[in-house]
Amino acid sequence: MADRQTIDARGAFCPGPLMEMIAALKLVAVGDEIEVLSSDKGSSADIPEWVAKVGHEMVGITDHEGHWSLVVRKLK
Amino acid sequence: MNAKPLFVLICSGEREKLQMAAMMASVAAVSDRPVEIFVSMNAIYAFEKGKTADERYRGGVFADMLRDKNAPDPVELLGQGKMLGDMKVYACSMALDVLGWEMSNLVDDLFDAPLGLTKYLSDAEEGDLVTL
Numbered sequence: 001m002a003d004r005q006t007i008d009a010r011g012a013f014c015p016g017p018l019m020e021m022i023a024a025l026k027l028v029a030v031g032d033e034i035e036v037l038s039s040d041k042g043s044s045a046d047i048p049e050w051v052a053k054v055g056h057e058m059v060g061i062t063d064h065e066g067h068w069s070l071v072v073r074k075l076k
Numbered sequence: 077m078n079a080k081p082l083f084v085l086i087c088s089g090e091r092e093k094l095q096m097a098a099m100m101a102s103v104a105a106v107s108d109r110p111v112e113i114f115v116s117m118n119a120i121y122a123f124e125k126g127k128t129a130d131e132r133y134r135g136g137v138f139a140d141m142l143r144d145k146n147a148p149d150p151v152e153l154l155g156q157g158k159m160l161g162d163m164k165v166y167a168c169s170m171a172l173d174v175l176g177w178e179m180s181n182l183v184d185d186l187f188d189a190p191l192g193l194t195k196y197l198s199d200a201e202e203g204d205l206v207t208l
Binding site: 011012013014015016018019022023026046050053054 | 099102103106107108145146147148153156157159160
């Protein structure tokens with residue numbers, strides 16, 4: 001069962017949530033997941049773009065009131 | 077890594093432009109795109125060692141908004157991008173000479189070396205050059 005770590009980047013502006021997620025991804029094992037909580041609308045689009053470009057997996061995006069939860073699985 | 081490198085030449089001391097330069101460079105660097113930054117003219121003042129965030133930048137209306145909303149500090153953002161991706165940061169040799177500065181006058185752990193335009197422009201032939 002993969003580990004999942006949550007990063008609360010609510011209140012941070014672009015590219016803060018993306019950068020925090022990337023820093024966390026560097027430290028976890030392949031197969032583990034990072035959940036980013038972000039109130040920044042730009043990041044909710046930017047993060048999936050980055051995930052696709054670099055080659056990880058976008059597990060899911062959930063729209064909560066006032067913020068998004070984005071879950072990324074490290075593939076390499 | 078096959079992406080065309082991004083070259084960001086920053087001359088402005090305005091926060092708005094330094095913010096955009098830092099954002100572009102950091103996002104490119106973490107997106108598997110190598111980046112080389114060349115800091116010159118007024119921009120170099122933002123990187124003087126010992127300056128607080130408030131002392132680093134001038135700017136217009138948007139700079140005030142960025143400050144009031146605690147947007148990421150450009151100098152720190154570049155540091156993050158350098159740690160997480162392929163980014164080289166160069167100080168313009170001419171600007172250092174004009175100010176009588178050494179590399180030790182600049183913030184720690186960010187700059188790779190002083191550099192002149194001949195080398196920088198030659199490298200930039202391989203990629204996209206943006207000037208701010």
